[in-house]
Amino acid sequence: MKSKSHPLLGIHSLLVMIFIYVPIAIIIVYSFNSSRLAADWSGFTFEWYTSLFSNRHVMEALSNTLTVGVVSTLVSTLLGTMAALSMRKVSRRMKAGMGGLLYLPIIIPDIIMGLSLLVLFTQFHIPLGKLTIIIAHITFCISYVFVIITTRLSGMGGQLEEAAQDLGANGWQIFRHVTLPQIMPGIISGALIAFTMSLDDFMVSFFVSGPNSTTLPIYIYGQVKRGISPEINALCTILILVSITLIFLAQFVLNRGKGQKKQSVLPF
Amino acid sequence: MKKMKWAGLVLAVTMGLAVLSGCGGSSKETLNIYSWADNFDADVLAAFEKEYNVKINYDVFANNEDLLAKIKAGGGGYDLIQPSDYMVATMIKQDLLSPLNKDNIPNFANIDEAFKNPSFDPDNKYSIVYTSGVTGIAYNKKYVKEEIDSWEDLWNPAYKGKVLLLDDNREVIGMALKKAGKSNSSTDEAEITAAVEDLKTLLPNVLAFDTDNIKQKMIQEEGWIGTVWSGDASFIAKDNPDVAYIVPKEGGTIWSDNYAIPKGAKNQELAEKFINFMLEPENSAKNYESIGYSDPNTKAHEFHSEEYNNDKMINLSPEELSRTEWLGDVGDKLQIYDRFWTELKSGRE
Amino acid sequence: MKKSSLGLMPVLLWLSLFLVVPMLIVIGISFMGRDELGNVVFDFNLDAYATFFDPLYLGIYWDTIVLSVLTTILCLLLSYPLAYYIANAGPKMQTWGLALITIPFWINFLIRTYAWVLLLRTQGVVNNLLIDLGFIQEPLQMLYTKGAVLLGMVYTFIPFMVLPIYVALEQMDKKLLEAASDLGATGWKAFWHITLPQTRSGIMTGAVLVYVSTTGMFVVTDILGGAKSAMISNIIQSQFLGARNWPFGSALSVIFVITSLILIGLFNKAMTARHLKVKGGR
Numbered sequence: 001m002k003s004k005s006h007p008l009l010g011i012h013s014l015l016v017m018i019f020i021y022v023p024i025a026i027i028i029v030y031s032f033n034s035s036r037l038a039a040d041w042s043g044f045t046f047e048w049y050t051s052l053f054s055n056r057h058v059m060e061a062l063s064n065t066l067t068v069g070v071v072s073t074l075v076s077t078l079l080g081t082m083a084a085l086s087m088r089k090v091s092r093r094m095k096a097g098m099g100g101l102l103y104l105p106i107i108i109p110d111i112i113m114g115l116s117l118l119v120l121f122t123q124f125h126i127p128l129g130k131l132t133i134i135i136a137h138i139t140f141c142i143s144y145v146f147v148i149i150t151t152r153l154s155g156m157g158g159q160l161e162e163a164a165q166d167l168g169a170n171g172w173q174i175f176r177h178v179t180l181p182q183i184m185p186g187i188i189s190g191a192l193i194a195f196t197m198s199l200d201d202f203m204v205s206f207f208v209s210g211p212n213s214t215t216l217p218i219y220i221y222g223q224v225k226r227g228i229s230p231e232i233n234a235l236c237t238i239l240i241l242v243s244i245t246l247i248f249l250a251q252f253v254l255n256r257g258k259g260q261k262k263q264s265v266l267p268f
Numbered sequence: 269m270k271k272m273k274w275a276g277l278v279l280a281v282t283m284g285l286a287v288l289s290g291c292g293g294s295s296k297e298t299l300n301i302y303s304w305a306d307n308f309d310a311d312v313l314a315a316f317e318k319e320y321n322v323k324i325n326y327d328v329f330a331n332n333e334d335l336l337a338k339i340k341a342g343g344g345g346y347d348l349i350q351p352s353d354y355m356v357a358t359m360i361k362q363d364l365l366s367p368l369n370k371d372n373i374p375n376f377a378n379i380d381e382a383f384k385n386p387s388f389d390p391d392n393k394y395s396i397v398y399t400s401g402v403t404g405i406a407y408n409k410k411y412v413k414e415e416i417d418s419w420e421d422l423w424n425p426a427y428k429g430k431v432l433l434l435d436d437n438r439e440v441i442g443m444a445l446k447k448a449g450k451s452n453s454s455t456d457e458a459e460i461t462a463a464v465e466d467l468k469t470l471l472p473n474v475l476a477f478d479t480d481n482i483k484q485k486m487i488q489e490e491g492w493i494g495t496v497w498s499g500d501a502s503f504i505a506k507d508n509p510d511v512a513y514i515v516p517k518e519g520g521t522i523w524s525d526n527y528a529i530p531k532g533a534k535n536q537e538l539a540e541k542f543i544n545f546m547l548e549p550e551n552s553a554k555n556y557e558s559i560g561y562s563d564p565n566t567k568a569h570e571f572h573s574e575e576y577n578n579d580k581m582i583n584l585s586p587e588e589l590s591r592t593e594w595l596g597d598v599g600d601k602l603q604i605y606d607r608f609w610t611e612l613k614s615g616r617e
Numbered sequence: 618m619k620k621s622s623l624g625l626m627p628v629l630l631w632l633s634l635f636l637v638v639p640m641l642i643v644i645g646i647s648f649m650g651r652d653e654l655g656n657v658v659f660d661f662n663l664d665a666y667a668t669f670f671d672p673l674y675l676g677i678y679w680d681t682i683v684l685s686v687l688t689t690i691l692c693l694l695l696s697y698p699l700a701y702y703i704a705n706a707g708p709k710m711q712t713w714g715l716a717l718i719t720i721p722f723w724i725n726f727l728i729r730t731y732a733w734v735l736l737l738r739t740q741g742v743v744n745n746l747l748i749d750l751g752f753i754q755e756p757l758q759m760l761y762t763k764g765a766v767l768l769g770m771v772y773t774f775i776p777f778m779v780l781p782i783y784v785a786l787e788q789m790d791k792k793l794l795e796a797a798s799d800l801g802a803t804g805w806k807a808f809w810h811i812t813l814p815q816t817r818s819g820i821m822t823g824a825v826l827v828y829v830s831t832t833g834m835f836v837v838t839d840i841l842g843g844a845k846s847a848m849i850s851n852i853i854q855s856q857f858l859g860a861r862n863w864p865f866g867s868a869l870s871v872i873f874v875i876t877s878l879i880l881i882g883l884f885n886k887a888m889t890a891r892h893l894k895v896k897g898g899r
Contacts, residue, residue: 006804013702016695017717020775023732024721026742030735035507040488040740057326079628086624098625100878101632104640107829107877109853112870115337116639122342139635142628147822151781154818155788185787189780192719196776200726207338211300211325211345220725222305222328224480227503228731229306236724243720251712333858362654429758435844437859476761476843481734488740490760600653606860607673614847616676 024240031233048234055231057219062235064130065216068205069198072137077191079138080145084153084186085179102147105140113140114207121208128210136208137198144197145190152186296323299538302335302346304328304525307398308546309558316545322538339364339530346530348539353524354438354595356395357388361597365394366529372540375547378567382586383524387594396543399499399561400524402584402592403439404515406486406496406504419447419516422493427473432485432494435477437609438595439521440467443495446518446593453596457604464608477613486511497523499561502581513581515588522592647867655861665868674852674869681849684763685831688770689778692827693820695771696778700819701812703779704786715783722776730769730840737765737841761843769837774830778823785819786812821888825881832877849873 034045052058083102087095105113117136118128126132160182164174202217209218220232301308305328313324327346329335332355339349340362351359359365370376376396383397407416414424422431433440442452444463454460475491483500485491487507496504501513527543529536545551553571556563562582563569569577576582598605611617650660668674703714721729736742737759744756759765789812797807835850849869856866 009698009702012698016699016775019695019772020718020721023729023736023772024724026732026735027724027728030732079631082624083628090625098629101636102628103825103829103878103881104632104636104874106826107833107874108636108640109833109850109870109873111850111854111857112643112867113639115341115857116642117635118338118341119642120635120639128345135635139631142631144826146628147826148781148784151818151822152784152788155785155815182788186784189715189784192715193777193780196719196722199723202726206329206334207341209327211298211327214327217725217727219305219328220727221330224330224727225304226306227481227483228728232725232728236728239723240720243723244716247712247716251709331858337858358654362656435839474843474845476845478839478844481731481840484734488738490739602655602860603862606855606862610677610847610852610855611673613844614673614677614680615845616673 027233028237028240031230031237033230036227036230048230049238052231052234052238057214058216058231058235060212061214061216061219064133064213065199068130068133068137068215069195072134072141072198073191073195075134076138076141076194077145077187080142080190080194081149081183081187083142084146084149085183087150088153102143105143106147110201110203111207114204117204118207128208129213132208132210133205133213133215136204137201140201140204141194141197144193145187148190148193149183149186152183156182296321297535297538298323298325299348299535299542300325300327300346301348301542302327302329303348303350305330307350307525307559309555311558312546312551312555315551316542319545320538320541336364345534347533347535348542349528349530350398350525351395351528353386353388353522353526354597356526356528357597359528359530360389360394364531366531366533366536367393368396368529368543369536369540372537373544373547375544378547378549378552378565380564380566382589383564386524387596389526395526395528397564398525398527399556399559400522400564401498401500401562402515402588403434403443403495403497403521403523404501404513405493406501406511406513407493408486408489408508408510409512410489410510411492416493416512416514417517419443419518421516422473422495423470425473427493429473429475430492431470431473432475432482432491432496433470433477434482434495434497435479437605438598439495440477440612441605441608442521442595444470446516446520449518451596452521452593453598455598455601457601460601460604460608464612467612471612471615498581498584502560502579505581515584515591517591519591519593521595522589523595643867644871646863647871649864651862651864655863657863665862665864666872668865669868669872674849677847677852678849678873680846681832684767684770684848685828687767688774688831689824689827691767691771692774692778693824696775696823697782697820700779700782700786704783704789711787715780718776718779726773727836727840729772730837733765733769733772733841734760760841761845763842763846766838766842766846769841770831770834773834773837774827777826777830781822781826782816782819785816785822789815817888821885824884828880829877832873 031048032044032046033041034043034047035041083098087098090098113136117132117139121128121132160178161174164178169177200217201215202221205215206218206221209215216235220228223229223232299322301324303326308326313326316322317324329338332352335349335351336355336358339346339359356365370392373396376392379397383400385391386397389395405416405419405421411430412427414421414426433443438452441460441463444467445454445459446452448459448463448466450456450459450463454463476485478485482491482494482496483503486494486496486504489508496513498513498515501511504511505513529539533539546555547565549565549567550571552563552565552568556565556568557572557576560582562584563572646657647665648661648663649657650662650664652658699718703711703718706714734741738744739756739758739760743759744753747753748756793811793815794807797811798804802810832848833850835848835854838844838846838848838851853866853869853873856862856869860866
């Protein structure tokens with residue numbers, strides 16, 4: 001589709017993007033700064049990159065963070081999508097009640113969520129660790145997925161699904177070929193927010209974590225007292241570069257696939 | 269179909285990231301330590317792991333209150349924690365600590381007498397000091413030309429918008445109490461109220477309340493003068509030699525971080541062996557040299573570098589220490605401190 | 618329960634266990650007393666709720682609401698055009714747009730916020746640049762002000778606004794716009810009468826996410842604001858930690874959650890009403 005966007009729109013978008021990336025550029029630059037306290041620029045170094053990989057704590061924290069992030073994103077995306085789809089079919093009163101309930105995890109202050117879950121887990125003798133962090137993250141991530149997909153659904157009429165039904169498609173077929181493709185941008189956006197929230201959560205994770213389940217935010221908050229090590233800047237730089245490279249590669253692979261046969265890239 | 273592509277992309281990215289991160293685990297006996305970040309030298313920890321053939325799990329908290337909330341709610345499974353002085357007192361009162369078996373810690377004898385039997389834990393029944401320091405005034409000689417010797421100097425109108433205060437109600441209100449010649453742990457409402465009224469007149473001078481990043485703010489000369497911990501002042505002076513440090517004549521607050529063992533710890537004996545190991549003079553010297561905090565171990569003195577031993581901000585003089593006071597427990601008056609603190613910081617009444 | 622709503626069951630179960638039960642505990646604690654050590658003791662009373670009506674805490678809540686509304690408006694103004702641009706770009710650009718907006722926020726929040734400190738402090742990048750270019754002689758005090766807090770909030774929550782608006786824009790029926798322009802509607806008119814109403818669910822979701830997240834944020838005020846102003850969440854936090862007054866912290870949370878839900882409901886109603894009016898006028 002040809003974009004008919006006004007040039008001002010492009011300039012505005014570019015400026016917002018610059019706004020978003022200026023601090024990121026600073027992080028990348030400072031990952032090569034030889035000063036430990038992120039004070040002045042005091043010389044170029046690779047020191048933080050080399051020491052990063054021998055830092056057991058950071059590596060463990062990174063591994064925990066990613067495990068928690070991926071698992072809670074997958075589960076919450078599934079549950080949130082199911083909830084959003086089912087909400088279309090319930091009574092108005094139920095809708096209001098469930099809507100309120102699903103907004104709760106976003107509204108509740110983090111500390112309340114963290115402490116109350118900690119009390120709950122210890123009462124039921126559930127050992128604190130990665131599992132409890134994942135449970136907690138799923139609980140708040142569901143909401144983000146839910147509200148985004150609901151946004152998508154509210155702008156979507158039921159005509160296509162009805163048409164498919166008239167043509168004799170069964171429930172699963174309708175879901176797979178009509179509903180799912182329509183809400184896919186919502187699912188993707190919801191999952192992106194869920195993953196972001198999980199990666200960034202400190203307060204809730206802090207309270208429900210146990211020995212050997214320190215996540216990156218817990219580690220970083222802990223370092224604040226001494227000054228956050230530039231190793232973390234190095235780690236962030238690597239994370240950004242790896243993410244962007246992976247997207248680039250994925251797109252490259254997908255584009256090649258598209259050349260052969262349009263729908264063969266993914267199973268649905 | 270473009271919509272399908274995103275699913276693929278996100279999957280690829282998340283899976284790629286997940287693969288990047290490895291997995292690990294072992295079945296050795298484990299010592300679970302819960303402390304401040306970077307509070308130990310990694311090599312000394314590794315030496316302990318090797319000598320006792322155990323694994324150390326080192327998790328971190330960011331402040332005493334977080335630690336208390338977590339331990340109190342039964343969270344953890346930790347064998348060794350490092351609360352500060354007043355938090356040791358609170359934890360003892362709440363029956364959260366397990367008495368130490370000194371038979372396993374013969375090196376306790378190496379501790380400086382000045383740090384034995386502190387007021388918050390007489391007889392060291394539950395805790396042993398790890399490191400300590402004082403809250404005094406750090407100032408930058410480039411901007412502060414006057415001679416600094418009193419808390420009163422923070423009120424100097426010449427430093428408008430350039431004063432840094434610790435982000436801690438007890439420290440700051442305690443400082444104002446000291447300035448007025450009272451105890452930093454006063455429970456007298458009239459005294460506390462007067463101190464807070466005094467602090468309100470200091471507000472125009474205040475650049476920021478900060479505990480964690482006060483070092484960067486002093487190094488970068490954002491702030492000219494402020495209430496700073498002695499250990500932090502040593503950090504600052506290394507990066508910015510213009511910064512000087514004094515303990516005001518009215519006296520300051522002394523604090524310490526300590527070893528303690530929470531009730532219900534699975535490996536109490538191993539934790540005690542660890543404390544003892546850390547108190548071996550050579551280990552001690554290596555550890556404190558690396559983390560840059562004060563070493564209460566008298567026997568370690570000879571193993572420290574000259575630079576460390578000569579650092580006046582790490583090793584405070586007995587005269588300076590004599591002017592200091594621990595922050596005592598104020599019981600339910602903490603509510604008054606908290607409400608006044610909220611008033612001060614929000615600029616509302 | 619009807620078969621069609623079976624999909625709600627897992628979520629309902631999950632939230633009952635891990636959200637409703639803990640919330641009930643919090644509500645319970647908000648009616649209890651506390652002993653000198655800060656332990657919660659059973660002693661039914663409404664003291665914690667009465668304390669909230671202290672003008673000090675009411676004032677702080679008001680400040681929080683004002684800051685959150687400002688953040689929401691600024692986020693909307695910055696995000697809508699960006700989301701519009703992405704949604705109308707080619708498929709490849711859409712992927713990149715979404716990715717480039719989200720990925721920076723995979724970097725830890727603290728690290729991102731400290732990067733702003735490096736930029737804005739008196740000897741920071743921005744001041745040095747302005748001085749070198751000769752715009753100013755003396756460095757500006759940008760940090761530890763209300764403006765710095767607002768900037769930090771807007772920065773932190775931009776993706777929360779861009780993503781929902783994008784999701785709504787992307788599915789808009791572009792034929793409507795074409796029809797409008799065929800009928801001679803100018804760009805603005807078409808945007809005002811077609812695009813905006815059609816994307817109101819995206820705006821609504823984005824606004825709620827940004828508003829609610831801002832009210833719950835407290836670290837930005839500490840780092841960029843120099844801890845010189847308090848948000849309601851700072852107070853809640855300190856009641857559970859430093860002040861050890863769990864009943865008051867719980868009561869504050871209950872009040873906070875209820876007022877937020879009411880505000881969301883009112884906002885939802887207002888947005889829907891506006892939509893109906895536009896529809897009627899067409």
